Amino acid sequence: MGDILKEKIRDFACGIGLPIFGVTSPAPMECLEPLLKKRRNLKLDSPFEKNWQAEKRCRPKTSFPWAKSILCFGMPYWKRGEENREKIFARYALGRDYHFVMKDKLTKVGEFIKQLVGEDFKYRICVDSFPLAERALAYRAGVGWYGKNCLLYNPEYGSWFFLGELIINIPLEEDKPLDGNGCSGCEVCINACPTGALKEPYILDARKCISCMTQSPGFIPFNIREKLGYRVYGCDVCQEVCPQNGAGAEKSPLFHTGEEIVPKLLELLNITEEQFREKYSGTVLCWAGRSIIRRNASVALGNTGGRELVPLIKKHLYDEDPLVRAHTAWAVGKLGGLGSAEFLRKAWERERDSDVKRQMENTLNLT
Known part of the structure; x- marks a missing residue:
């Protein structure tokens, strides 16, 4: 019955867009726990990990004492080698918020299993919603192998897929981790990381990771902005x-000309709350929020090198949002040109937020 049920689950999941599937147990991940604690001690963790204790993340039964199996699913979101024409957004941010999409699909899988095994069946959905080491569970379930960039790679879909889990109260046969990996002696990802966040194979400093920085609240560190x-x-x-x-389908956005990008960046910096919600509702950009996106757009504009942009963005030195004021100041200073130092000095004199004022001081010292 177990093998038959497992194959029925696999077939059903594949039919609704979850072609990656593996099963593991809720047993503790004892090897991972000390590594997570070490990351915390070395300050390599991200701001989003603060309240997720290593013990809970590595011990599924702490949160789900009734669990007998964990079903790990992968949902591909990009084709290997396909170009991303949006440039300023990562591929995973281009469609609907994957949390919603994955939860919808996992709900269908859960209800499908309930129809097969009866009303006593119990399940919980996890898509970044519980303190679980999801990647480690997926690895243990044979979903993929670890790349040196710390991402999970599936033999068919590469690293372009989302993870989601069903924690269930019936036991199914576990899958085994995949043998080996495809990295071998390759370290292209480590050498290509713009900030050096990939310190060495399989070690990521999340506080230097651009993906993390563009999502995190607060001021972006000065040494990361450029x-x-x-x-x-x-x-x-x-x-x-x-x-x-x-690899090889396109260059990084860092090397593209700004001709097609600048109008988009200006649109994002000037976007109203109503416009933002209308355009980005249901996407991960909406999850990040208008303030974060506008902050990032101001930094990106500073990196375009177009001094003619200063008159177009200087009004945001007096924006209602302190994050936007601070990062626009950096952008104006970075772009430079006639009058930019004076614009900054006047904004600094009028600024009443002590944190923003300090950010402006640092920018003035750099100009």
Whole structure:
């Protein structure tokens, strides 16, 4: 019955757009726990990990004592070698928010299983919603192998897929991790990372990762801003250059001309709350929020090198949003040109937010 049920689940999931599937147990991931604690101690973790304790992430039964199996699914979102024409957004941000899409599909899988096994069947859906080490679970379930960029690679879809899990109260036969990986001696991703966030194979400093920085609240560190290039949300560089992902389809946004990008960046910087919700509702950009996106757009504009943009963005030195004021100041200083230093000095004199004022001071010292 178990093998038959497992194959029925696999077939059903594949039919609704979840072609990647594996099963693991809720047993503790004891090898992972000390690694997560070490990351925290070395300050390599991201701001989003603060309240997710290593013990809970590595011990599924802490949150789900009734669990007997964990079904791991992958939903592909990009084709290997296909070009991303949007440039300023990572590929995963271009469609509907994957949390919603994956949860809808996993709900269908859960209800399908319930029809097969009866009303006593119990399940919970996890898509970035519980303190679970989802990537480690998927690896253990044979979904993929670890790349040196710390992403999971599936033999057929590369790293271009989302993860989601069903925690269930019936036991199914576990799958085994995949043997080996495709990295071998390749370190292209490590060498290509714009900020050096990939410190060494399989070690990521999340506080330097552009993808993390463009999502995190607060002020972007000064030493990261120039390296963001034109990116407004996310970063695909370590995936774009990877031979396993069909590398060579395009250059990084850092090297594109700004002709097609600048109008989009100006639109994002000037966007109203109503316009933002109308255009980006149901996407991960809406999850990040208008403030974060406008902050990032101002930095990206500063990286275009177009001094003619200063008159177009200087009004945001007095924007209602302190994040936008601070990062527009950096952009004006970075672009330079006639009058930019004076614009900054006047904005600094009028600024009442002490944190923003300090950011402006740092910018003035750099100009």
